[in-house]
Amino acid sequence: METSLDSTQSVAIDSGLGPLLSKNASIVHLSSAAPRWSDFAAPAPGTVVNVFTEKDVAETVKYCIANNITFLAQSGAHGWATTFRIGQQDVTINLRGLNTVTFDQCNEASPTITLGGGSIISEVIAVADANGAHVPTGNCNCVGALGAILGGGVGHLMGLYGLGVDNLVTLNLVNAEGELLTINPAQHPDLWWALRGAGPNFGIVTSATIKAYPRADRSVWTGSLIFTPDKIEQIVSTINDLPLLAPMSIFLYFATSGAPNYTPTVVVAPFYAGPTSDAETAFASILALGPVVNAMQRYPYTQANFANDPLCGKGGRKPSYGSGLSQMDPATWRSIWNEYVSYVANPAVGNSSVFAECYSFETAKQFPDSSSSYPFRSTIKYTTLVNNWYTDASLDPVAEAFGIKIRELWRSTDGLKENSTYINFAFGDEPLETVYGDNVGKLQDLKRKYDPRGRFNQWFPLT
Ligand SMILES: Cc1cc2nc3c(=O)[nH]c(=O)nc-3n(C[C@H](O)[C@H](O)[C@H](O)COP(=O)(O)OP(=O)(O)OC[C@H]3O[C@@H](n4cnc5c(N)ncnc54)[C@H](O)[C@@H]3O)c2cc1C
Known part of the structure; x- marks a missing residue:
């Protein structure tokens, strides 16, 4: 004890x-x-x-x-x-006290943002927007901006700009000796590689400089489409066939209506960083499936993540299980829906959801696999998650069994050579190869060199 x-x-x-x-x-x-x-x-x-x-x-x-x-x-x-x-x-x-975010306009055409190691996503977006630019971040305002980026950094704008790790310019790091170092491609290139994908294993990033992208119209088209459950197979195969162009992303959620009825609901959330007419053309095949509710509209960039704000709340028990997919399989998602409906029949777990995040990898794939330690840019196309949510600890075994069952269903038709999971969406029980891919050996060598006593061994430890 x-x-x-x-x-x-x-x-x-x-x-x-x-x-x-x-x-x-x-x-x-x-x-x-x-x-x-x-x-x-x-x-x-x-x-x-x-x-x-x-x-x-x-x-x-x-x-x-x-x-x-x-x-x-x-x-x-x-x-x-x-x-x-x-x-x-x-x-x-x-x-969190290290949350200063500054816009660096030295080069007007390619500005950068410098953010403190404790900044959260909303703070970084606010500064980018105030300076007429986009910045690649994750999609939940409350999440640590670097917490997300150091594992890869997926988000709605990655089709346009690449992964978070693709956009870093330089990092300030406290290493395993307690020394403050500057890390960039010229200084400490092997740590530069390792930190961008396996970051928390190699030190504490006290500040980072990241590219920002000037853009006159930063507003986005997003919201939700609600479908009747009989459409699940059509939705899944339409997403599977959808060309995900650079300004696009689309999420599929199985969620509930919340208290008091917790009615299971199928929600599709498209996102487009561009004009509404282009968005409606790009998502025509989804819109043609006939949602019963269409709540799509334009939002200013600072509100682009509004739909995820309910996911931000702290507290409660949320054992979450993820899996990467290279394809969306209609029959699998039908089975998952059936499991989900039975699971949330218990209102105590009724805030739990199951979802897929589908991003455009158009820009991320222009960076070679070897450019960072993020391992799956050529393989994982869709990132999925079981987001359990309840308060009573006695429900842990039921929630864990549900998470494992759904993850097994995803894995059974993931279309990948090896089961692979985006590390920021992993549970913690995965073999190292599942989250670090083929980079395990190289990362372990670097770990032995830079943190031989395993001071930074809390987050998917490499030793
Ligand atoms: C509601 C929600 C939404 C999410 N959305 C996204 C998303 O859109 N895109 C995405 O990629 N991920 C997303 N994630 C996953 C998220 O990126 C990871 O959970 C991430 O590790 C959380 O970072 P944090 O700083 O908030 O958490 P923390 O618990 O504070 O940190 C998580 C890990 O990162 C380490 N860490 C944090 N900051 C630093 C730093 N400055 N230097 C070194 N190590 C550090 C910590 O030591 C810890 O090991 C989401 C998670 C949640 C819960």
Whole structure:
């Protein structure tokens, strides 16, 4: 059983680390876990160090190493990996104070944005929009911008601009010695490669510079289409056949209407970064399937992620299981619907959903597989997730069994040579090859070189 932090240890951290930190930084000792997106298998540190400068991060890492304390960086707190092993004796380094985002206009034609290691997605989009530009991010405003990018970084705009990792220009990193390094293709090229796909295994990124794309009309066409369940096979095969052009993405959700009835519902959410007339042409085959509700409209860029805001809420138990697909199989999705309907008949799990995210890889595929440690740009076409959501821990076994069953269904017709999962959507029980693909050996070699004592071993650890 985990023992709680005793007062001697608290005093030692306060007096040993406290004087080394900047004036805004703080050290907080907790008796119960701090809020995270999911309480399932969540890190439950006894101490949180709220850092505000890059030096604060470096000092905290050095202190933890010197005192043999296990630590975990946290920015958006949305990581649900079951690989975290953080308890009362351990430290979370809360990066949220490092949330400065600046637009760098040195070169008007190709500007960049520099974001602090704890910035969340809404903060990065707000700065891009205020400066007349798009920036590649994930689709949920509350998620750590770098938390998402360091695993690859998929999002609605990736058809136009590529993955998050394809757009990084330079990174500031606190490494496994607590040193602050600048990492880019010219300096530390092997860490540059490893950090862009397996980032949290190699250090804490205190700030990053990423490309931004000037664009006069940044608004998007998005929303939801609701279909009757008899259309599932047609929807799935239409998505499978849909040419996903650069401005497009499309999600398929099995969700419920929410309290009090929790009626299972089939929702399709297309997205188009361009004129409505072009969007309607691009998605004509989907629209022709006859949704019973059509709630598509134009949104300003700053509201492009609005539909996902309900997914942002912290708390509750959300063991989530993902799988990559190279094809969408109608019969599989029918079986998944049947399983889903039975599952959410229990209102206690009625907020759970199952979905596929379908992005255009048009630009991402222009970058060679070897350009970063993100392993699946040529293979995974669709990313899927079972997003369990409930509060009663006694439902864990039922939720886990459901997640595993749906993942098995996806895997059975994934069309891939090997089961593969986008690491940011993985559960935590996958073999390393499933999340790191063919890069496992090279990543492990680099891990031995740059973090031989396994200081950064919380997130899908390589050792
Ligand atoms: C509601 C929701 C929506 C999502 N949408 C998307 C999406 O659109 N696109 C996408 O690609 N992913 C998406 N994800 C997955 C998400 O990218 C991962 O869960 C990611 O790890 C969360 O990052 P975080 O900073 O919020 O979480 P945290 O729990 O704070 O961090 C997750 C991991 O990243 C590490 N980390 C965080 N910041 C840093 C840093 N600065 N330096 C080094 N390591 C760091 C942490 O140590 C931890 O190991 C979504 C997740 C949720 C829950």
